[in-house]
Amino acid sequence: MTVRVSYLIKRVERGLRTELDAALKPLGVTTTEYTALSVLARRSGLSSAQLARRSFVSDQAMNQTVVVLERNGWIERSPDPHHARILRARLTRSGRAILAACDRATAPIERRLLDGLSSEDTERLRKILEICAASLSPQAEARESGAPARSTP
Amino acid sequence: MTVRVSYLIKRVERGLRTELDAALKPLGVTTTEYTALSVLARRSGLSSAQLARRSFVSDQAMNQTVVVLERNGWIERSPDPHHARILRARLTRSGRAILAACDRATAPIERRLLDGLSSEDTERLRKILEICAASLSPQAEARESGAPARSTP
DNA sequence: CCAATCTCAGAAGAACTGAAATGG
DNA sequence: CCCATTTCAGTTATTCTGAGATTG
Secondary structure, three states: OOOOOHHHHHHHHHHHHHHHHHHHHOOOOOOOHHHHHHHHHOOOOOEHHHHHHHHHOOOHHHHHHHHHHOOOOOOEEEEEEEEEEEEEEOOOOOHHHHHHHHHHHHHHHHHOOOOOOHHHHHHHHHHHHHHHHHHHHHHHHHHHHOOOOOOOO | OOHHHHHHHHHHHHHHHHHHHHHHHHOOOOOOHHHHHHHHHHHHOOEEHHHHHHHOOOOHHHHHHHHHHHHHOOEEEEOOOOOOEEEEEEOHHHHHHHHHHHHHHHHHHHHOOOOOOHHHHHHHHHHHHHHHHHOOOOHHHHOOOOOOOOOOO
16 A cells, blocks of 8 residues: 555655745745745736636635735736726735745745755656646546537537 | 755655645545554554654644544544543544545655666655654653653663 | 742634635 | 526635744
């Protein structure tokens, strides 16, 4: 009986989480907020509902985080030109600054995480995890069961 | 700028967590409880403090889970012969039964997680995650900085 | 006295569900 | 009317910190 991969993922995530929380605390940023900032840095203009789907949380949960980011002045939101109800978020200058500080503070943790791995293994791990995330997305599930993803035709 | 592995781990963990919660809910078991039961199945006789260290949570948090497992009759605890304060836990018959039910309920999720991977990649992933978990453990940190792990000599 | 374990109590972070308002 | 997004409100899961008791 081999150990489940899901269990190993959970274990590593807990180990990381404890350290990330501690490293970010002095900066006044939570790990949840840091994650949202990182995603927005790479995918500027996402709405909070889009962020939610990408992060596997409810849209309410993500919205709560996004509101905090906005209140702190780290992002600003403007309505989509085609649909005023959709608020697209992008980092402010101060958001980019705090993100850079978070990156610096957490870099040693990422380094420690990957300490025992060759660079090939690190790259492999990255690719494998991307595939796993894709397999878990609802679109993948729909594809698997042969049904259309969303929207009735 | 490549994506951080810590971020990918977190993302996959969230995706898994949502599905595991849903699959286990009908059984009246939380994901946290299921995880503890799984560990005890493979490492019978661990104390809750030992479980806590292995799972990267505080001993209070783990103790709370263990108390629930005991109240539900899924584990029983008896004092260590050499140290009466240490309570060693092991699965009961009913604990093994509920664990088997949880395993059945969550097997499809694990299957979906690994759906896009070859069996070589799955094995690699397992090994790599074990290494990552070891790198994050406090003992590894102590080893890295050249200090003794615990207990002054 | 010290170290480890367990327990109790209170608080915080992060997620959920349900319901309402808005825009296309 | 339907659907997606955002927001408000209440709730649940999980973990944390701090303090105290016990055992060796």
